[in-house]
Amino acid sequence: MKSLRKRRRIQVLIVAAIALLLAVGLIGFGFRDGINLYRSPSQVAETAPDPDEYFQLGGLVKDGSIVNRDGVAFDFVITDGAVELPVSYIGRDPRPDLFSEGQGTIAKGYFRNGRFEAQDLLAKHDETYMPREVVDTLKEAGVYQDPNS
Structure with a gap:
């Protein structure tokens, strides 16, 4: 038993x-x-990720950097105030309405051959919103300005 x-x-x-x-x-x-890991342009420049690693790159869209290409594709530069990285949007969706120069954004994709290939873009959803990760990155670089001040 x-x-x-x-x-x-x-x-x-x-x-x-x-x-x-x-x-x-x-x-x-x-x-x-x-x-999806989040990285700033400074972190990517410091240690380049594998070309097959999918991650999020966040920062500000540099003024005067948006260049349209065929269809919905376009190029721009993303910066955290210390480092600037070229980005090519190769996704299928049109550019978000609130995506503009000088605004915070998060791009999702791969870093290959010194260029970030974005498949998805996240833009602010109102005039004062900026992703928390982007704010933290800009504060670390000493270039963050509170939009409410």
């Missing part, structure tokens, strides 16, 4: 361990493409 209970406990523990490992594996697989 005791050995049957002991065997059942061991079986339950084994099944629970397998379920836990399976859950951890599925969560890891789900996050494989879901975690």
